[in-house]
Amino acid sequence: MSHTEAAKKPLVLRNANFRRLWISSTAGIFGTAVTSVALPVIAVTELDASNSTVAVLSGMTFLPWLLFALPIGVLVDRHRRRPLIVVSLAVRTLLLASLPVAWWLDVLTVTQLFAVSFGAGLAAVFFTLAEQALVPAAVDRDELVEGNGLMTGSGALGDAGGRAVGGWVTDAWGASNALLLQVAASLASLTAILRLDVAEARPDRPKDRRVFRDMGEGLRYIFSTVPLRMLLITGALWNLGGNIVVSLLVLLVIRSLGEHPGMLGLLTAATAVGGTVGGLSAKWITGRLGSGRVWRYSMFPVVAGYATLLFITPGWGMTAGFIGLFIAGFSIALNIVVSTTFRQRVCPPQMLGRLGSAQRMVTWGMLAVAAFAAGLLVEVMDIRGAILTGILVAALAPLAAVFGPLRRVRDLEDLEPPRTEGPAGTRTETGLHTS
Incomplete structure (x- = not known):
């Protein structure tokens, strides 16, 4: 087969290493989606936790990003990424498997729920940063948009399936037992990553071991x-x-509207289905509209989609929420693909772990801060009022993009640093120059 004919094949078919990374990531996201439905339902239905406790619980998974992302990013850059993924996935699987066991033994507590959520989140910091850093090693530079689009789109599909199945299994088996699906998904993810055949040179480790310097x-x-x-x-x-x-x-959904966990799973799955379509459409849309425009304007539909939650009612009244969250997921996926691709293209390979950790310490750390904020808001106002507050805060993001310094940029790729030939034919980047 000629090179041209091979290039016409989808990336997931023509690149075995990307396919393995893609399978591992998608299976892992499926399991995580099941967990994201099951954990708060465990707190609400099996442990009868307070509203503020349930809200804060969702942030425990992301708190490690705020506390430990920077040093873990340094470790990712100083070690081979594949072994880090294997170990962290195994640890996370064991932690989550402890919850159904504790439920069977009638010893499950809110304290264990919080501890496992934090520990699983800490393991996720390791494998997420390592996986992100492996993508540029598995594909060519010109394949990054396609690769990130496939990872985002199929990840969103896995997320949708995980949330829908998780909601159904939570109804049928019980919330704690639903976590057994996470165990099965993690085993599939581990199997795929063990077959990955990406050549990783042993990173040069500074003799002075100045971790704080690398974090800086x-x-x-x-x-x-x-x-x-x-x-x-x-x-x-x-x-x-x-x-x-x-x-x-x-x-x-569960306490205010009185719906069952299966409805919660389906509602959140609508976001993921939209994300699947958005991720798979990202290459086509950015090619026609420009990545800069897509980045600036993609967040407005997300705000509108989340606003539909203020008007949902039981039964058919949930339809507006399904439509709104589908639109939100579609637009979020476009934004993620554009942002991730730009960072991967401009960042030197030896800095990918630290770039990812620093960026996610701030952005994903905000997910933990948001959960604590939600816990406070729901104590001083009703649930819909707290949701409206969150929507108003989120609306600041697209406003900052549209009125900020990149408001006239059509393609973010135009802001990439020039690539010049270095010693011995190596490629180097001179840095970004923007006003």
């Missing part, structure tokens, strides 16, 4: 240019407001 380099890098700063600011604002909404969704 990652932080400085994400603030070093206007495009990276704006991606960071908008991502942080969006996650702060958006996760206030998401943290309260279980309370709105």
Whole structure:
């Protein structure tokens, strides 16, 4: 088969290493989606936790990003990524498997639920950063948009399936028993990553072991240019407001509207289905509209989609929420593909772990802050009022993008640093130059 004919095949078929990474990621996201439905339902229905406790619980998975992302990013850059993924996936699986066991023994407590959520989140920091850093090694530079689109789209599909199945299994088996699906998905993810055949040279480890210096380099890098700063600011604002909404969704659907966990799973799956379509459409849409425009305007439909939650009612009244969350998921996926691709293209390979950790410490750390904020809001106002507050905060993100310094940029790729030939034919980048 000629090179041209091979290139016409989808990336997942023509690149075995990307396919294995893709399978591992998608299976892992499926299991995580099941867990994201089951954990708050365990708190609400099996442990009868308070509203503020349920809201805060959703942030425990993301708290490790705020506390430990920077040093873990340094470790990812100093070690081979594949072994880190294997170990962290195994640890996370064992932690989550302890919950159904504790339920069977009638010893499950809110304290264990919080501890397992935090520990599973800590393991996720390791394998998420390592996986993200492996993508550029598994594909060519010109395949990054396609690769990230496939990862985002199929990940959203796995998320949709996991949430829908998780909601159904939670109804049928019980919330704690539903976590057995997470165990099965993690085993599939481990099997795929063990077959990965990406050549990883042993990273050069500084003799001085100055971890704080390397952490500082990652932080400085994400603030070093206007495009990276704006991606960071908008991502942080969006996650702060958006996760206030998401943290309260279980309370709105189950406690306020009196719906069953299966409906919660289907409602959140609508976001993931939209994300699947958005991720798979990202290459086509950015090619026609420009990645800069897509990044700026994709967050407005998300705000509108989340606003539909203020008007949902039991039964057929949930339809507006399904439509709104589908639109939200579609637009979020476009934004993620554009942002992730730009960072991967401009970042030197040896900095990918630190860039990812510094960026997610801020943006994903906001998910934890948002959950704590949701816990406070739901104590001083009703659930819908707290959701409205989150929507208003999230709306600051697209406003910052549209009126910010990148408001006239059609393609973010135009802001990439020039690539020049270095010694011995190596490629080097000179840094971004933007006003």
